Amino acid sequence: MMTGTSKRVAAILILGLTALAAMAYDNLASSRRTSDEKMIRNIIEVQYPGFVRSGDAQGYASQFTQDALWMPPGEKNQIGPQAIAESLHREFNSVQLRPTITIQELSILGDHAYAIGKDELAIIPKDGSAASHVVYTVFWFLRKADNQWKITRQIWNEKPTED
Numbered sequence: 001m002m003t004g005t006s007k008r009v010a011a012i013l014i015l016g017l018t019a020l021a022a023m024a025y026d027n028l029a030s031s032r033r034t035s036d037e038k039m040i041r042n043i044i045e046v047q048y049p050g051f052v053r054s055g056d057a058q059g060y061a062s063q064f065t066q067d068a069l070w071m072p073p074g075e076k077n078q079i080g081p082q083a084i085a086e087s088l089h090r091e092f093n094s095v096q097l098r099p100t101i102t103i104q105e106l107s108i109l110g111d112h113a114y115a116i117g118k119d120e121l122a123i124i125p126k127d128g129s130a131a132s133h134v135v136y137t138v139f140w141f142l143r144k145a146d147n148q149w150k151i152t153r154q155i156w157n158e159k160p161t162e163d
Contacts, residue, residue, distance in 0.1 A: 036108050039149050040142060044115055049099040055092045061085035064151045065143055071155040073136075098122035101138070111144040119156065135159045 043063055051060035061081035064070070070078040070087070078084045091097070098121065105116040119136040141153035 036113070036144070036149070037106060040106060040108070040113055040115060041103060043142075043149055043151070044103055044117065044140060045101050049101050052088075052097050052099050055096065057085040057089040057092060060088055064154075065145075068151060069153050071153075073157050094126055096124040096126060098124065113142045113144070113149065115140045115142070 048060065048063060051057075051063070061084045064081045064084055066080055068080060068084065070084045072078075072087075075087075078087050100120045101117055103115050103117040105114075107114055117138050117140070119138050121134050121136065122131055123134065124131045135158070136156040137159055138154065138156040140151050142149050143152045144150075
């Protein structure tokens with residue numbers, strides 16, 4: 001039989017172990033969020049513009065889910081990686097694109113995430129005419145499956161450039 005003192009010691013030990021377990025769980029969750037954030041930033045700020053700069057429409061489209069909805073300004077929406085690649089390939093036939101993307105807001109919600117960012121894009125016509133620059137605000141919605149993040153929705157619109 002436990003005495004009053006031993007019951008208090010046991011209760012303190014249980015509370016201490018519970019607190020340690022909670023801290024360990026928080027650290028694991030934080031570590032997972034940090035890892036997911038790094039993965040998403042790499043996709044959007046490194047891989048995505050890299051595929052565009054190199055004119056790799058298939059590589060670009062590989063970052064999207066099979067049911068992805070790609071919503072460019074002033075153009076027809078595209079559904080799925082193949083349609084996205086075909087649309088982008090047509091663009092690559094006439095221009096070279098040089099995007100610089102910066103994520104301004106990122107939120108991870110379990111196996112879903114959204115990012116809002118700025119895309120400063122240089123458009124260089126292949127016919128030798130003058131290049132132009134545009135600035136877009138972009139919204140990406142991502143989904144994680146098999147420990148891999150992919151873009152499932154993307155919409156962007158043009159913003160006035162600052163002189």
